[in-house]
Amino acid sequence: MDSNHDLKITLIGTGTIGLSFAVFHLTHLKSPSQLTIYDTRPDLEKYIQDTLLSFYSSSSPPIPAISEINIAQSLKSAVEGAHIIQESGPENLPFKTALWKEVEQHATKDALLWSSTSGIPASQQSREMQDTSRLLVVHPYNPPNIMPLLELVPSPDTRAELIERTQEFWRARGRVPVHIKKEVTGFVANRLAFALLREAIHLVDAGVVTVAEVDDIVQNSMGPRWAVAGPFKSYHAGGGAGGLEGFFKNIGGTVQGCWDDAGRANVGEEWEQRIFREAEQSYGSVDTTERDMITRRVLEAVKLEKQTSKDD
Ligand SMILES: NC(=O)c1ccc[n+]([C@@H]2O[C@H](COP(=O)([O-])OP(=O)(O)OC[C@H]3O[C@@H](n4cnc5c(N)ncnc54)[C@H](O)[C@@H]3O)[C@@H](O)[C@H]2O)c1
Numbered sequence: 312m313d314s315n316h317d318l319k320i321t322l323i324g325t326g327t328i329g330l331s332f333a334v335f336h337l338t339h340l341k342s343p344s345q346l347t348i349y350d351t352r353p354d355l356e357k358y359i360q361d362t363l364l365s366f367y368s369s370s371s372p373p374i375p376a377i378s379e380i381n382i383a384q385s386l387k388s389a390v391e392g393a394h395i396i397q398e399s400g401p402e403n404l405p406f407k408t409a410l411w412k413e414v415e416q417h418a419t420k421d422a423l424l425w426s427s428t429s430g431i432p433a434s435q436q437s438r439e440m441q442d443t444s445r446l447l448v449v450h451p452y453n454p455p456n457i458m459p460l461l462e463l464v465p466s467p468d469t470r471a472e473l474i475e476r477t478q479e480f481w482r483a484r485g486r487v488p489v490h491i492k493k494e495v496t497g498f499v500a501n502r503l504a505f506a507l508l509r510e511a512i513h514l515v516d517a518g519v520v521t522v523a524e525v526d527d528i529v530q531n532s533m534g535p536r537w538a539v540a541g542p543f544k545s546y547h548a549g550g551g552a553g554g555l556e557g558f559f560k561n562i563g564g565t566v567q568g569c570w571d572d573a574g575r576a577n578v579g580e581e582w583e584q585r586i587f588r589e590a591e592q593s594y595g596s597v598d599t600t601e602r603d604m605i606t607r608r609v610l611e612a613v614k615l616e617k618q619t620s621k622d623d
């Protein structure tokens with residue numbers, strides 16, 4: 312199965328995330344015919360043809376032969392014989408439990424079964440499966456054809472061997488799979504990002520800065536810094552010879568002050584309408600083509616520079 316020549320991948324649900332995964336796999340598989348798509352939308356073939364093309368810009372890899380991708384007419388035919396089956400369908404539990412119950416009946420015994428869910432744990436999704444050890448969450452950061460991170464979130468039942476095979480698959484393709492050891496709400500990337508978002512909302516709501524100013528601050532400080540070194544490594548460096556401990560010795564009081572004063576904005580509260588309107592006025596509809604092109608170049612630059620400094 313490790314050979315790209317034989318590998319068969321099935322994607323179930325090809326909206327925002329599933330189609331982006333399709334683009335990723337198409338750049339790594341030997342042939343588009345190794346990819347199968349199953350999605351219940353009525354205009355599927357036209358949608359795939361039109362939407363896949365929009366992922367390819369002049370700087371992207373060559374456009375694959377999209378007509379060679381298998382479009383499955385049933386879930387059964389989609390999963391039979393596949394080595395990897397990833398669902399990126401609707402984010403609701405009844406859909407996912409029913410899906411895995413049926414997939415399990417037709418998939419080969421050693422197929423890898425992955426869910427892209429943003430928050431429905433594998434232990435809930437697998438509850439109608441005969442063998443609950445088969446499933447794990449592989450949560451991408453959007454868009455997965457560009458973003459390297461995949462959060463691997465097994466249930467307590469998931470077999471270790473499946474986690475290892477999943478890690479190997481993504482690592483071999485230059486991705487960064489991180490094994491999340493407990494099924495915590497929202498996994499880890501979203502928890503970190505949403506902690507920052509909450510404080511940002513609080514600061515805008517309190518009149519300290521505007522929506523656009525928060526974005527300026529992030530884009531011109533921790534954004535570029537964190538693309539190079541995460542918060543622990545950054546503050547370990549920031550503490551000089553004393554490392555992270557030195558950092559807390561120096562400004563631990565200020566850190567504690569910020570934590571004590573942090574905001575408690577909640578979903579559904581008064582801030583919403585004002586801040587939603589301000590975001591709309593600042594940005595209207597965001598050009599994701601430009602966003603993706605720049606993100607890709609930032610990631611490529613970081614990878615290249617890190618490789619060069621490793622080789623020196
Ligand atoms: N959008 C994101 O930023 C993001 C990021 C990470 C993870 N996710 C997760 O990925 C999954 C998909 O999210 P999305 O944003 O791509 O949703 P989406 O609505 O864009 O796509 C869902 C797709 O599933 C298809 N579908 C609906 N019913 C189906 C069925 N019975 N069988 C097969 N296909 C069916 C739809 O036609 C659609 O194409 C969700 O679980 C979501 O939580 C989304």
Ligand SMILES: O=C(O)[C@@H](O)[C@@H](O)[C@H](O)[C@@H](O)CO
Pocket residue numbers: 428429451452453454501
């Ligand atoms: O890329 C992201 O930020 C996403 O991973 C999250 O926004 C979330 O997991 C999405 O699923 C929201 O639909």
